[in-house]
Amino acid sequence: MTAPVRVLVCDDQALIRTGFATIIDAQPDLEVVGECGDGRAGVELARRLKPDVVVMDVRMPVLDGIEATRQLAGAGVADPVKVLVVTTFNLDEYVYEALRAGASGFLLKDAPPPQLLQGIRTVASGAALLAPEVTRQLVGRYAERIKPVNEKEPELPLAPRELEVLRLIAEGLSNSEIAAALVISQETVKTYVSRILTKLDLRDRVQAVVYAYRRGLVS
Structure with missing residues (x-):
């Protein structure tokens, strides 16, 4: 059997974080290996746990998702982690900056669960999650x-x-x-x-x- 995709969930809103984790963990091919509520903790956990994909919120305390993404997936990072950015606003300025920082794609927070799950699988496979119309x-x-x-x-x-x-x-x-x-x-x-x-x-x-x-x- 193929090992499940290991996912780290980073979001400062506990309800959203728990919701994402519950949806992801219910899938036989996905596994949540950690959760955190700020970008600095996300960077530290990602380096320690080495997840396949980090689901990263943009607006977080201590260290925002853009800088956290840059530290995990940006140019010059020796062992980059695949980052899937989630945001409340479609195509807001922060999303563009996150993509430049090295994110492999983004989703809206109100995306239906199947879209989130497929997004994680897509990014884990090495593909970018950015629809042509987007x-x-x-x-x-x-x-x-x-x-x-x-x-x-x-x-x-x-x-x-x-x-x-x-x-x-x-x-x-x-x-x-x-x-x-x-x-x-x-x-x-x-x-x-x-x-x-x-x-x-x-x-x-x-x-x-x-x-x-x-x-x-x-x-």
């Missing part, structure tokens, strides 16, 4: 903040078709939409996406979107 809204709202600065950067190590796929990812297209646009199979799209992430040393599609905007590949 990507479009995200980059539309924060594109100016992601715009590249005037500095010399190395040439992109991408083939023309890979570059084309990266631009479509940044525009918020799903794999099926990219396949239709380029008249190729979804499996071929998945192969291109995997190559892009590997060549650019990116973890997931969220990072690919931010990267493309920073490099000025989309506007």
Whole structure:
């Protein structure tokens, strides 16, 4: 049998924290290994317990979820932890900052239980939880903040078709939409996406979107 996905729940509201833990623990393939009510405790517990996924609230005392995420999953972290951010407000400023800090995706706190559970499984598998329509809204709202600065950067190590796929990812297209646009199979799209992430040393599609905007590949 495959070992269950180990989950750490971080939220300063006890009712929400307990609710999440109860829902998660009821699943045979998921296991709550710890709970906490502030970001600093979340960082300490994550480093000690080494969960597969941290369900992280954004607004918490002592250390907020953004900084906690940065310490657990940000650039330069030797052994990064996958973080799933939960928030009360869709696409608020804190969510964008959390994604930049290294989160693998986000959900709304009022998402139905099946969506939370699927989100945890998705992030645990190494995929990003950021729906294409959400990507479009995200980059539309924060594109100016992601715009590249005037500095010399190395040439992109991408083939023309890979570059084309990266631009479509940044525009918020799903794999099926990219396949239709380029008249190729979804499996071929998945192969291109995997190559892009590997060549650019990116973890997931969220990072690919931010990267493309920073490099000025989309506007």
